[in-house]
Amino acid sequence: MSKRENIRIPVSQQPFTVIQPEDTTTIGGTVSVQINEKKISVPLGMTILEACRQNQIHIPTLCHHPDLCIAGVCRICVVDVEGMRTLQTACSFPITTPIKIHTSTPMVRKARRHIIDLLLSEHYGECYSCFRNGNCELQSLAKEYGVDGYTFGHIDKPRYKVDHSSAAVVRDMSKCILCKRCVRTCIDLQEVGVLEAINRGHDTHIGTFLDKPLADVICINCGQCINRCPTAALRANDPSDEIWEAIDNPKKHVIIQTAPSPRAAIGEEFGIEAGHSFTGELNTALRRIGFDKVFDTNFTADLTIMEEGTELLNRLRKVIIDNDSSVKLPQFTSCSPGWIKFIEHFYPEYLDYLSTAKSPQQMFGALMKTFYAKQAGIDPADIVTVALMPCSAKKFECNRPEMKASGFKDIDYGLTTREMAKMIREAGIYLPEMPKSNFDEPFGDASGAGLIFGATGGVMEAALRTVYEIVTGREVPFKNLAIEPCRGFAGVKQASVKLDGCVEQYNFLEGVELKFVVAHGTANAKKVMEMLRKGELSDVHFVEIMACPGGCLGGGGQPIPTNAEIRRKRAQAIYAEDESLPVRKSHENPHIKYIYENFLTEGPCGKLSHKLLHTHYTKRGKFIS
Amino acid sequence: MFEYEKNSLTEEIENLVKHYGSDRPALLQILQAVQRKHKYISDFAQQEIARLLNIHPVEVYSIISFYSFLCSEPKGRNIVRLCRTISCDMAGKDKVESAVKRELGITFGETTNDGRITLEFTNCLGMCDQGPAMLVNDKVYTHLNPETAVNILNEVK
Numbered sequence: 001m002s003k004r005e006n007i008r009i010p011v012s013q014q015p016f017t018v019i020q021p022e023d024t025t026t027i028g029g030t031v032s033v034q035i036n037e038k039k040i041s042v043p044l045g046m047t048i049l050e051a052c053r054q055n056q057i058h059i060p061t062l063c064h065h066p067d068l069c070i071a072g073v074c075r076i077c078v079v080d081v082e083g084m085r086t087l088q089t090a091c092s093f094p095i096t097t098p099i100k101i102h103t104s105t106p107m108v109r110k111a112r113r114h115i116i117d118l119l120l121s122e123h124y125g126e127c128y129s130c131f132r133n134g135n136c137e138l139q140s141l142a143k144e145y146g147v148d149g150y151t152f153g154h155i156d157k158p159r160y161k162v163d164h165s166s167a168a169v170v171r172d173m174s175k176c177i178l179c180k181r182c183v184r185t186c187i188d189l190q191e192v193g194v195l196e197a198i199n200r201g202h203d204t205h206i207g208t209f210l211d212k213p214l215a216d217v218i219c220i221n222c223g224q225c226i227n228r229c230p231t232a233a234l235r236a237n238d239p240s241d242e243i244w245e246a247i248d249n250p251k252k253h254v255i256i257q258t259a260p261s262p263r264a265a266i267g268e269e270f271g272i273e274a275g276h277s278f279t280g281e282l283n284t285a286l287r288r289i290g291f292d293k294v295f296d297t298n299f300t301a302d303l304t305i306m307e308e309g310t311e312l313l314n315r316l317r318k319v320i321i322d323n324d325s326s327v328k329l330p331q332f333t334s335c336s337p338g339w340i341k342f343i344e345h346f347y348p349e350y351l352d353y354l355s356t357a358k359s360p361q362q363m364f365g366a367l368m369k370t371f372y373a374k375q376a377g378i379d380p381a382d383i384v385t386v387a388l389m390p391c392s393a394k395k396f397e398c399n400r401p402e403m404k405a406s407g408f409k410d411i412d413y414g415l416t417t418r419e420m421a422k423m424i425r426e427a428g429i430y431l432p433e434m435p436k437s438n439f440d441e442p443f444g445d446a447s448g449a450g451l452i453f454g455a456t457g458g459v460m461e462a463a464l465r466t467v468y469e470i471v472t473g474r475e476v477p478f479k480n481l482a483i484e485p486c487r488g489f490a491g492v493k494q495a496s497v498k499l500d501g502c503v504e505q506y507n508f509l510e511g512v513e514l515k516f517v518v519a520h521g522t523a524n525a526k527k528v529m530e531m532l533r534k535g536e537l538s539d540v541h542f543v544e545i546m547a548c549p550g551g552c553l554g555g556g557g558q559p560i561p562t563n564a565e566i567r568r569k570r571a572q573a574i575y576a577e578d579e580s581l582p583v584r585k586s587h588e589n590p591h592i593k594y595i596y597e598n599f600l601t602e603g604p605c606g607k608l609s610h611k612l613l614h615t616h617y618t619k620r621g622k623f624i625s
Numbered sequence: 626m627f628e629y630e631k632n633s634l635t636e637e638i639e640n641l642v643k644h645y646g647s648d649r650p651a652l653l654q655i656l657q658a659v660q661r662k663h664k665y666i667s668d669f670a671q672q673e674i675a676r677l678l679n680i681h682p683v684e685v686y687s688i689i690s691f692y693s694f695l696c697s698e699p700k701g702r703n704i705v706r707l708c709r710t711i712s713c714d715m716a717g718k719d720k721v722e723s724a725v726k727r728e729l730g731i732t733f734g735e736t737t738n739d740g741r742i743t744l745e746f747t748n749c750l751g752m753c754d755q756g757p758a759m760l761v762n763d764k765v766y767t768h769l770n771p772e773t774a775v776n777i778l779n780e781v782k
């Protein structure tokens with residue numbers, strides 16, 4: 001033994017030796033690792049976090065989210081890797097060598113505790129006055145690690161002003177812990193690019209371009225950042241106080257319409273596993289809260305299909321018969337307000353491609369304050385319309401200046417699933433125990449086609465069921481009306497249906513291959529728009545785009561958390577409910593027939609329809625001055 | 626900003642993009658070039674850079690806010706940065722600071738009325754053995770005392 005080896009070298013100065021992988025010849029081989037005395041074999045390149053989760057070893061995470069890329073910024077997931085000088089973040093450490101990992105050493109526990117203490121020292125506010133109380137990831141970590149005091153102090157004044165400028169999203173940066181989930185959501189997942197980290201070190205905060213208020217930048221209000229925020233730094237603009245006021249006012253006739261997605265998800269707010277619909281229970285709960293009428297948004301979803309489908313057929317006729325070059329194809333759907341604001345900002349030159357039909361929510365408002373008000377003999381000024389939506393962008397949509405077709409604000413308040421659950425709890429109701437009841441007439445009976453609007457591809461499927469039958473006089477040639485190419489969570493789906501044996505009125509469509517594209521999430525929308533720009537969509541007729549991943553069921557107003565697994569279960573719940581309904585095609589809904597016979601007498605896309613049910617768009621552009 | 630100024634700025638950035646490339650790694654070099662010429666990166670320039678590099682404007686703003694030597698607000702023609710780190714502080718930074726403030730009639734973080742000088746603090750310049758140290762634009766001055774510091778500032782155009 002040489003003399004040198006006897007000298008004790010501090011760990012930090014010892015040379016770091018790289019251990020070669022066991023099998024370097026095949027990529028995709030396996031590595032055997034030891035986690036807490038347990039020997040396991042994992043695929044090469046798997047992160048420590050994934051390996052631990054597969055083996056039921058719990059590792060706390062904060063900045064990690066299954067929908068987003070790895071960041072490794074919060075460092076709460078640190079583990080001890082033998083041979084490493086410092087603790088390593090489990091979420092961003094790919095296993096390439098046979099290593100030994102310890103997930104619960106005194107050093108690891110102390111580090112995690114200190115990280116939580118440090119996060120809390122900068123986290124303004126008290127839990128009991130916070131709307132995320134009980135559903136906050138920072139709070140549950142503090143509980144998990146037994147935080148019993150503010151070791152490193154606690155900020156007693158807010159560092160930033162709360163940004164209330166946006167109609168949809170409220171930002172309270174004093175509660176932000178800089179996990180950057182919202183940044184990754186906005187830039188990577190949705191590719192909108194509103195939020196980024198501004199400044200450096202202690203001054204870092206999440207901000208917008210030039211630190212402008214959210215209403216002045218290109219935010220599309222999709223609310224995906226809210227769904228991913230671990231704390232209460234981001235939340236939707238909550239109108240429940242105003243709604244309570246309207247309910248408590250005996251003069252006001254308060255109407256609520258419920259969209260398909262909240263019903264399939266609201267159970268999660270009451271501790272029920274994802275994938276259970278609470279349509280009937282929700283109706284009873286809403287009546288007990290004090291809403292005068294509970295209507296179904298699916299009714300106007302059916303109406304949307306009639307209007308949008310007719311518009312598509314009109315466009316096809318103009319293009320094929322009249323060779324009218326001013327008519328644009330493909331026609332894009334206009335149901336998702338996030339997508340509308342996205343195209344207004346990013347592709348203002350393509351606004352002509354959008355269907356002019358309003359979203360089901362706004363069609364409903366316009367009908368409520370005209371047709372329904374007249375039928376029920378109520379002054380439209382006394383009607384308050386509330387929309388239960390899975391969406392934060394709907395709050396912006398109902399505040400658009402052009403959405404006043406009835407002469408009043410068509411929809412007064414947009415309410416998200418989370419806020420509805422809060423109101424139900426406030427009223428002392430436990431939703432899952434409610435008896436079931438039906439919607440109120442005449443806007444209560446809807447078809448399954450309206451229901452599946454909640455899932456990505458749903459609008460397309462509903463439209464095809466109607467358009468195909470109008471054109472050919474037969475049902476769509478798919479088993480059980482389930483148009484499988486529209487379903488599933490692939491980013492961009494492309495398929496076609498051949499139209500043959502057309503009825504006389506539509507014989508110009510004989511033999512036409514009706515091509516359609518379905519995309520969800522604005523990152524995929526961007527891909528589709530680039531395809532359009534390159535001319536790759538010239539033979540496509542109809543494009544459905546939803547701003548949120550998974551469609552409305554993954555919307556920004558849905559219960560937190562939302563991930564791929566939960567979205568899949570909600571979709572299953574929606575499709576299952578569709579199959580259970582007696583009427584599954586929009587044009588067969590008896591109330592739709594009734595409204596076209598008695599109110600919109602000129603039929604779909606007629607003059608009155610155009611006044612009440614169609615809208616126009618604003619070129620907004622990307623430039624911020 | 627006038628339209629013709631915008632057009633010339635766009636042209637300038639287009640040339641920079643041609644020179645440095647239109648991918649993300651070129652961003653910092655383009656920003657530095659704009660900063661060198663205009664002494665700040667206007668919000669219009671930021672959005673043009675973002676457009677030409679196909680990234681989001683907020684990312685450009687984030688980068689600018691991260692680096693002390695890039696700024697998004699107009700500043701003086703000359704930027705004077707006085708080191709505030711501990712060795713300069715112990716070597717008499719305070720005296721230099723008050724002399725400079727008195728001479729120019731502004732505090733740190735401000736610009737003189739004629740737009741000649743902007744005063745700022747900086748962290749360590751690496752001149753700890755020769756403090757107090759000061760950076761005038763790109764040039765470092767060391768072993769300052771109130772008198773020399775004021776003389777240096779008076780020579781700046």
